[in-house]
Amino acid sequence: MRAVQFFEYGDASMLKIVDVDTPAPTAGQVLVRVSATSVNPVDIAVRRGEMRMLSGHRFPQGLGIDIAGVVAEVGANVTAFVPGDRVWGVKAGLFTRASGAAAEFMVIDARLLSSIPANIDLIDSAALPAVGVTAVTAVGDKARVVATSRVLIRGAAGGVGSAAVQYAHSLGAHVTALASERNMRFVLDLGADVALNRATTPVVDLGDFDAIIDTVGSELLQLRRHLSPNGRMVTIAVGSLGSIAAVAFSAIYGPRRIRAFFGQPPRGVLAQLTEIVQAEGIMPVIEEIYPLERIADAHRAAEAGGGRGKRVIRIGV
Numbered sequence: 086m087r088a089v090q091f092f093e094y095g096d097a098s099m100l101k102i103v104d105v106d107t108p109a110p111t112a113g114q115v116l117v118r119v120s121a122t123s124v125n126p127v128d129i130a131v132r133r134g135e136m137r138m139l140s141g142h143r144f145p146q147g148l149g150i151d152i153a154g155v156v157a158e159v160g161a162n163v164t165a166f167v168p169g170d171r172v173w174g175v176k177a178g179l180f181t182r183a184s185g186a187a188a189e190f191m192v193i194d195a196r197l198l199s200s201i202p203a204n205i206d207l208i209d210s211a212a213l214p215a216v217g218v219t220a221v222t223a224v225g226d227k228a229r230v231v232a233t234s235r236v237l238i239r240g241a242a243g244g245v246g247s248a249a250v251q252y253a254h255s256l257g258a259h260v261t262a263l264a265s266e267r268n269m270r271f272v273l274d275l276g277a278d279v280a281l282n283r284a285t286t287p288v289v290d291l292g293d294f295d296a297i298i299d300t301v302g303s304e305l306l307q308l309r310r311h312l313s314p315n316g317r318m319v320t321i322a323v324g325s326l327g328s329i330a331a332v333a334f335s336a337i338y339g340p341r342r343i344r345a346f347f348g349q350p351p352r353g354v355l356a357q358l359t360e361i362v363q364a365e366g367i368m369p370v371i372e373e374i375y376p377l378e379r380i381a382d383a384h385r386a387a388e389a390g391g392g393r394g395k396r397v398i399r400i401g402v
């Protein structure tokens with residue numbers, strides 16, 4: 086099968102399409118014929134070697150955490166799926182010596198998969214698993230947004246932000262979206278009530294909110310000042326020392342703790358996402374669909390920023 090791997094850390098030109106053996110599912114696993122994956126910031130960070138303390142120095146490595154495809158074979162003890170089922174999921178762990186979801190086939194623990202809702206296209210669905218479960222966790226579980234909440238979403242046009250705007254809107258909340266000027270109309274169309282240009286709206290000029298969802302990771306302590314007394318703030322961008330320090334500081338000083346989370350979503354959130362999509366509470370937002378052969382271009386475009394939602398990589402049908 087064809088798979089994307091890299092043999093040293095570096096820019097997008099490091100990504101190679103190679104021929105490798107098709108993996109076989111063991112007990113509890115599913116072999117998925119991958120239809121599509123998408124580019125997430127973590128794929129780019131891993132490829133650049135920014136997480137080498139964790140990803141190590143053994144190559145080749147694969148990449149791709151979002152998986153959407155069709156069950157090709159199930160291992161022993163798998164009863165939830167049969168060949169032909171449309172499934173999606175988020176790969177466990179961020180690093181892989183073999184191939185990730187950017188490959189024609191992938192084996193994955195059956196517990197990490199759920200059925201793709203019938204109301205979305207198989208290829209388009211690859212835009213949602215990782216950002217969708219992140220948005221549902223941030224907006225619902227961590228920030229506890231309800232219909233009466235006034236919510237600020239920062240990075241509102243991005244992958245997680247565009248899902249968070251839709252989800253908070255579907256819950257009935259009043260949503261203020263912070264995004265680039267070119268994306269003002271776009272975030273309003275997603276369901277935001279107010280769109281603010283991030284270049285011309287300093288944090289001090291923001292109003293007060295019951296919930297703040299940050300996807301950027303800077304100015305966290307300044308943002309925290311805009312929380313109402315019982316407000317809840319969540320950041321999902323905890324890659325820098327500054328953001329880690331702000332989260333730690335907020336846990337010790339002041340009444341409003343900044344919540345952060347990272348890594349594998351709790352079991353059940355993917356199934357929850359499936360239900361939310363069935364109700365059209367969140368739909369895929371796609372900047373562009375690239376064929377597998379152009380995965381390096383998709384990475385370059387994502388690194389350049391400024392897009393709306395996700396870059397999807399089409400692999401099969």
Ligand SMILES: NC(=O)c1ccc[n+]([C@@H]2O[C@H](COP(=O)([O-])OP(=O)(O)OC[C@H]3O[C@@H](n4cnc5c(N)ncnc54)[C@H](OP(=O)(O)O)[C@@H]3O)[C@@H](O)[C@H]2O)c1
Nearest residue numbers: 126219240242243244245265300321322346347348390391
């Ligand atoms: N904790 C978790 O489990 C988890 C899960 C998923 C993602 N993440 C992390 O969350 C972050 C966002 O992920 P994503 O997939 O949504 O990324 P993305 O699609 O690249 O979106 C990021 C958004 O942030 C905006 N932005 C960039 N710099 C900004 C700034 N200085 N001020 C305000 N907005 C700014 C961008 O807007 P423009 O470029 O258009 O201006 C873009 O809309 C990444 O760091 C990612 O690693 C964490």
